[in-house]
Amino acid sequence: MPSSEAAHQAAPRGTGVIHDIGYRHYDGQRGGRRQILRALYVHSLRGVFGLGRAAKSKIMPMSLAAFMVLPAAIIVAVMIFMGADELLVPYTSYAIIVQAVPAIFLAAQAPQTVSRDLRFHSLPLYFSRPLTDRDYVAAKFAGMTSALFILLASPVVILYAGALLAKLDFLDQTGDFLLALVAVLLLAALLTGVGLLIASLTPRRGLGVAAIITLLAGSYTVVTAVQGITYELGNEKLAGWAGLFSPMTLFDGAQVALFGIEPNTPAGPPGTVAEVVFVVVLLAVIAGTYALLSLRYKKVSHS
Amino acid sequence: MSVIATEELTKRYPRVTALERLSVDVPVGVTGLVGANGAGKSTLIKILLGLSPATEGKARVLGLDVATEGATIRERVGYMPEHDCLPPDVSATEFVMHMARMSGLPATAARERTADTLRHVGLYEERYRPMGGYSTGMKQRVKLAQALVHDPQLVLLDEPTNGLDPVGRDEMLDLIRRIYTEFGISVFVTSHLLGELERTCDHVVVVDGGKLLRAQATKDFTRTMGVFTVEVDTHEDGADGTDDAYTALVGAGLQVERDGRLLHVGVDTETGYDTIRDTIDALGVGLVRLQQRRHRIAEVFQSPQTEKETADA
Numbered sequence: 001m002p003s004s005e006a007a008h009q010a011a012p013r014g015t016g017v018i019h020d021i022g023y024r025h026y027d028g029q030r031g032g033r034r035q036i037l038r039a040l041y042v043h044s045l046r047g048v049f050g051l052g053r054a055a056k057s058k059i060m061p062m063s064l065a066a067f068m069v070l071p072a073a074i075i076v077a078v079m080i081f082m083g084a085d086e087l088l089v090p091y092t093s094y095a096i097i098v099q100a101v102p103a104i105f106l107a108a109q110a111p112q113t114v115s116r117d118l119r120f121h122s123l124p125l126y127f128s129r130p131l132t133d134r135d136y137v138a139a140k141f142a143g144m145t146s147a148l149f150i151l152l153a154s155p156v157v158i159l160y161a162g163a164l165l166a167k168l169d170f171l172d173q174t175g176d177f178l179l180a181l182v183a184v185l186l187l188a189a190l191l192t193g194v195g196l197l198i199a200s201l202t203p204r205r206g207l208g209v210a211a212i213i214t215l216l217a218g219s220y221t222v223v224t225a226v227q228g229i230t231y232e233l234g235n236e237k238l239a240g241w242a243g244l245f246s247p248m249t250l251f252d253g254a255q256v257a258l259f260g261i262e263p264n265t266p267a268g269p270p271g272t273v274a275e276v277v278f279v280v281v282l283l284a285v286i287a288g289t290y291a292l293l294s295l296r297y298k299k300v301s302h303s
Numbered sequence: 304m305s306v307i308a309t310e311e312l313t314k315r316y317p318r319v320t321a322l323e324r325l326s327v328d329v330p331v332g333v334t335g336l337v338g339a340n341g342a343g344k345s346t347l348i349k350i351l352l353g354l355s356p357a358t359e360g361k362a363r364v365l366g367l368d369v370a371t372e373g374a375t376i377r378e379r380v381g382y383m384p385e386h387d388c389l390p391p392d393v394s395a396t397e398f399v400m401h402m403a404r405m406s407g408l409p410a411t412a413a414r415e416r417t418a419d420t421l422r423h424v425g426l427y428e429e430r431y432r433p434m435g436g437y438s439t440g441m442k443q444r445v446k447l448a449q450a451l452v453h454d455p456q457l458v459l460l461d462e463p464t465n466g467l468d469p470v471g472r473d474e475m476l477d478l479i480r481r482i483y484t485e486f487g488i489s490v491f492v493t494s495h496l497l498g499e500l501e502r503t504c505d506h507v508v509v510v511d512g513g514k515l516l517r518a519q520a521t522k523d524f525t526r527t528m529g530v531f532t533v534e535v536d537t538h539e540d541g542a543d544g545t546d547d548a549y550t551a552l553v554g555a556g557l558q559v560e561r562d563g564r565l566l567h568v569g570v571d572t573e574t575g576y577d578t579i580r581d582t583i584d585a586l587g588v589g590l591v592r593l594q595q596r597r598h599r600i601a602e603v604f605q606s607p608q609t610e611k612e613t614a615d616a
Contacts, residue, residue: 023423023486026416026454030378031407039404054392120390125449128352128382129405130374302355 037135040126044143048109057112064105065151071098072155076162087163087173091156091180092255095187096264098155099248102191103216105151110195111208113144119203123300133301137294144196148188156180183255190282191216193289194247200296219246227266239267240274244281253278304366305330306457306489307351312360314346314513321346322513324360329491333483335500335507336493343513344493345385348459351491352377365456378407381450381488385461388446391435395426395445398434399452406453413452420448423486424478440471447478451488458482460492464499476503498595533566533579536589544588555582565592 031039043052049065050058075088089097117123126136160177164170198215199208223246231239243249249265256268257275269278307329314322321343338344349355351364353373362369364376389398396417403413421430424444429437434445443463450458463479464472480503482488494500500507509516533552535544545564552559555578558569568579583590 024419025487026408026412028412029409030453031409033374036405036407043401043404052397116390121384121386121388122390124382124384125388125402126405127354128377128380128384129402130377130407131405132374 033130033132033135036129036131037139040131040136040139041143041146044113044140045146048113048144048147060108061105064101064108065154068098068101068105068151069155069158072158072162076158076165079162079166084166086168087159089159090261091159091176092183092259092261093264094155094159094180095152095184096248096252099220100217102148102151102187103213106148106191106195106216107209107212109147110144110192110199110212111202111205114140114196114200115203115205115208118200118300119205123297127301133297134294136301137290137297141192141196141290141293144192145185145188148191149185152184152188153181156184179259183251183259186254186282186286187251189286190247190251193286193293197289197293197296200293216247220248222246223249224266231266236267237270240270243267243269244278247285250278250282250285254282307334307362307364307491309347309362310360312347312350312362313358314343314350314355315358320513322350322357325510325513325515326360327508327515327518329489329508330506331489332505333480333490333492333503335504336491336510337495337497337500337507338493338510339495342495342510344510345461346513347510348382348461348493351459352380352382378453379456381453381455381458383446383450383458383460383463385465385493387442389434389437389442392433394432395421395430395434395437395441395448399445399448402449403452408453416452416454417448420452421445424448424451425474438471439466440468440474443467443471443475444478447475451482451486455488457489457491460490462493462495464494464496472499479503530595531568531570531576531579532592532594533568533583533590534564534592535566535583535586536591538588544586547586548583548588551582551586552579555579 046052049061072094078084079088095102117126123136127133156177160173163173163177194215195212198211202208202211223242226242227239227249230236230242240253243253243265252263252265253269253275255261256263257279262268269275305328307327309325309327312322312325313320325343325347336344336347346355350357350362350369353364353369353376356370365379367376367379369376399421400413400417403416404410408416421427421444424447426441426444426448429441434442437445443466447460447463450460460479464475467475476499479490479492482490492500492504497507497509506518506520508518533548535548538544538547543564545561545566549559549561549566552566552568557575557578560567560569568575570576570579579593580590583593
């Protein structure tokens with residue numbers, strides 16, 4: 001950690017004489033916008049996991065990450081122990097099954113990523129530097145998406161390793177695995193868009209956390225309930241379409257459409273038109289939330 | 304060479320005109336921008352940083368056009384905002400280092416410059432503690448440090464003495480002076496108090512309602528602006544000495560304005576100070592107070608004495 005390192009160097013100074021060597025100008029290397037954007041991206045990504053911050057900021061994201069991979073490790077252990085001849089949980093189902101974990105992770109960390117700078121009015125310090133509001137949004141969006149991707153992809157990697165250890169068919173598994181990575185990336189971007197947009201609207205962290213959890217868990221509960229009821233009543237079409245109205249079911253519908261897998265929710269998109277609609281809506285939500293986030297920061301940077 | 308030059312700069316918002324045909328030339332050195340709250344100081348800074356387009360007119364910072372070269376300007380300029388902008392749960396070291404990175408410095412250089420800069424602004428062991436526990440003076444120092452950490456050619460300081468007690472204010476003003484004299488970085492500093500900028504700045508620009516009132520070197524300013532407040536004791540027999548003092552000071556050829564028991568005496572020569580002292584001494588009344596007056600802009604430009612001076616100039 002840089003701060004403890006610096007503290008170490010400063011220790012002898014406290015007891016000895018302070019030598020004032022005067023002001024020194026800096027004539028070394030200066031990065032432009034692109035380097036700054038990259039530095040902000042890395043800073044944001046590390047910040048989501050609490051790295052480079054106080055120990056107490058690491059507890060929440062790190063324990064959630066542990067909860068995320070633990071079931072995958074158990075599944076792999078069971079698979080190998082039982083000598084299973086197929087994956088107990090498909091790669092593309094895992095995120096849906098443990099969805100509470102990424103939801104809580106997003107709710108806890110999205111406000112940390114964007115609302116701190118709003119709440120403490122630090123944004124003018126960024127925008128009085130070469131970075132623009134668009135760069136800021138790009139770095140924050142990419143940072144959060146990468147963090148969620150790491151969170152969502154890690155258990156998939158463990159499952160894949162388990163499948164190979166259990167000597168399942170290499171080509172089949174690798175194909176499914178790579179598709180699952182693409183799916184997980186889409187989910188990460190979708191959750192990031194929704195989470196950051198909500199978090200950016202309020203400087204109050206608690207409110208942001210509550211709003212994100214409510215939206216994700218609430219919409220999923222309502223949509224799957226509606227799907228269950230309409231399905232029972234025999235209206236499979238309506239049940240399928242209902243999936244559009246919650247981020248998780250929307251994502252599941254899109255991955256059903258894109259990768260031809262079985263839906264993990266009560267009903268998948270009914271028919272080809274519906275499949276296309278699910279994919280388009282998923283991409284539109286990602287692009288739309290990004291655009292709204294850009295608009296939000298454009299406004300903030302000019303106020 | 305001028306570090307900031309504006310030409311007929313105008314900024315109009317739908318309801319209000321923040322700047323009106325402002326033409327100023329800010330030379331190398333320490334320049335103060337004085338104006339009441341709402342005089343357009345922060346608006347001007349935003350335009351100079353290239354963050355807010357001017358409605359009309361032109362402005363150049365370090366020879367660069369604010370309309371087209373804002374990004375390059377922001378690389379070479381440091382900015383200290385007026386409001387609080389520090390996250391309380393982060394240490395000064397972590398925060399300033401992050402801001403150095405956000406100015407494009409590589410990690411190693413950012414670390415070194417952070418340690419150097421914090422030392423220069425006078426933050427030592429406390430820099431490893433979360434900033435939430437800092438005093439206002441320490442917070443202002445951190446804000447200044449983040450404006451200096453990338454070694455800019457010019458810093459724009461928005462009301463850096465706001466909220467500081469008199470000692471903190473003096474320390475901040477000394478620090479601002481050192482930014483130019485020792486670090487060689489030009490300073491453009493705003494304040495609503497003329498008195499405090501008189502001491503610190505080489506030049507002072509006064510704006511009011513978005514218009515330029517006056518721009519000149521501080522040494523010219525203080526000459527015309529020397530106003531002392533004099534308060535005298537009663538005579539030994541209990542009679543009020545103020546009337547006598549008034550008559551005597553006017554008799555000595557000074558501009559005197561009476562304000563109850565206080566006399567405001569305009570002084571435009573270096574010996575004026577001695578004249579006041581000698582005149583009061585000759586009267587035989589006790590001198591209770593003789594102090595340099597801190598002006599508010601409105602007073603300065605409304606008092607008959609300064610009007611006369613301006614007309615003479």
